[in-house]
Amino acid sequence: MSDGGDGAAAAAAAAAAAAGGNGDSDGAAIRVARRRLSVVSDNRLIEGVSTMGIDAEEQKMASGKAAPAGGKGGSGAAPPPAAEEEPAPPRSVVSCYAGFSKRGFAPYNPRKKNQDALVMAEDPATGSLLFVVLDGHGEAGDKVAQAFRHGLATAAFLHPLWATDVAAALQDCIEAVEAELLADHSVDTDFSGSTLVAACIRGSSITVANVGDSRAVLGIQQVPGGALVAEPLSVDHKPDAEAERERILAAGGRVFAVEYEDGLDGPPRVWLGHMDVPGLAMSRSLGDKVAHTAGVSSEPEFFTRELDPSAGDVLLILATDGLWEFMSNEECIGMAAQSREPRIAVEALITEASERWMKEEQVIDDTTVCVAFLGGWSGGAP
Template sequence: MSEEGKEPSEAKGQGILGKQFQRMRRRLTVTGASSNIDGVVGKGQEVPEPKKSKKKKHQAAVRCAVTEYSGVSKKGHAPYNPRKKNQDALIMADDPGTNSLILAVLDGHGEHGDYVSAWFRDQLITEMFNHPAWVNNLKEAVADAIGKVERDLLRNFRIDTEFSGTTLSMAIVRGNELTGVNIGDSRVIMGKQEGGGSMTPVEITFDHKPDSPKEKERILACGGRVFAVEYDDGIDGPPRVWLGHMDVPGLAMARSLGDVVAHSAGVISEPEFTEYKLNPETDKFLVIATDGLWEFVSNQETIEIVEGQIGPAQAVDTLVTEAGTRWMKEEQVIDDTTVIVANLFGWRSGA
């Protein structure tokens, strides 16, 4: 075992693109499991091809606070990795029977992360809508549906989830009620404007970082460890979750779906719910995004960008482009980035 806080041998960049690989390692969700980069399937392995996400824009078809929304999922860029796949996914679905709109993003990680995120994208909504509590107990229905879809995934021998998983961040708008659902480090925020003042961000969900006191306490109690990797150039990566006796998996979040090895070290898949009564006088729009956006674009910058665009479709394009520009400037790579913007109560920017 490597000394705590030092770089595990598996995380070192070796071969042709060593330094560039090591630089990217700081941003990877999983490190230490193997020399593979997120989104690359090992030679000789075959898994079912997930459906591809495409950009969509919609007028809300249900009677709820959201009047217009758009989302896009864009594959990142890694010059040393021509086989890279988009491991992100998005969900945009509505249920006229309950006047519910569901907007969600998933950020897969690990060798089979794209298949894990696609699995939830393709099955979760059906399980939620078919749950007997969907009408009267939304949180119970969502939690049970997530659990069932994950159990089915873990029984699927064609998708290896030992070191692969996904986040899930979801905004469910039912009438004027907003429910945030979060597992991992994707995020839901809202643009809020009181009086004639400036727009301010409100976090609807909260990232599950391994060094958060509540999360870390649970991980340590389960025998796991939490520490950041110290790289050769002295720059630390994010805090990660490790087994107590081995430097794997190095997961950079405290909650996730899948990730069998990390879950043995205290990572959990329990969703965290937040509830919010939307106010037509102050609440203007929602942004749901993976950390391809949040890594280099702050909450405040995000709402300022949205405020300056004409409509959600333009807003998501601008956010994804800005995130990509910042990734290239900082890291010379671009993470997969998925963004949904939803306008509330007919709000339109003044741009």
């Protein structure tokens, strides 16, 4: 969820004024939702509202089964003979997967865009699966997320290090897509940006890249037939984390939460040293030119491990904070484990998350969820 605009010098004052309100339901929703905004501002453009029209694009439910090792897409015609025989790519531990990006709901914003984005791409040449979820924020947050949706996978699959060093290739490509975006003057990224969490699965190895507070979580069945436990494969980048805070302060930025008159304080945010902007609620993001002058970083943090379904590694979830805001890692893994197909798991998670948003805040954040079953896991109650 985000608040776009050209600044936030009056952020606290605007928030206090909103807290006064006129007692109507829209005002109440704004008063509660302010705690979750990724960027605060004195501008009333919330969650990517644009007077230029409504973005009707909605990513539909997509699912698939991992292609056989060495499998090729296209017409099915036999490939030309190779000059030298090449080893077949490793067989993926992913048996099937599904994902969906759902637009949220805000009663005060009928023209709301979905600022999330989802990528699920297969690279037969290396036997790789690449899953990416993005959560845009600010007035142009949807454009930031879409830039990575359309550019990252293609760039990664063509990168010279993709076959040998996934992390290095992803880091280069994330930097390249961001640099191209920042150079595009048709997209105002001063106060707009996106999170990113990506997972490349090749054979039994997974490499996760994370920028911001979207999240990747692994479900592990430690006892045959028992409940799954959750193992995070990423760490949320928040301004109050010690290392993140130190970097921000060293760059001349400040970290503090907005104090509201009604006592409902928000999360710690990043501010310039001399001005109360931009109020970013994460310490790493893509885009966000102004926040980056205050120590916010776009450098991804990487995590790599081997996946062993025979040892209980059976379920993977990637999602934006629309899922994680009111649901724990354990709850999400447990709910997904009850489903016999990734598609059903995705639907159940998004439905539950939406209900909790409405109960807690009378708004629903954009929510993107990708679920993968590993090693032939079929789900269902133990």
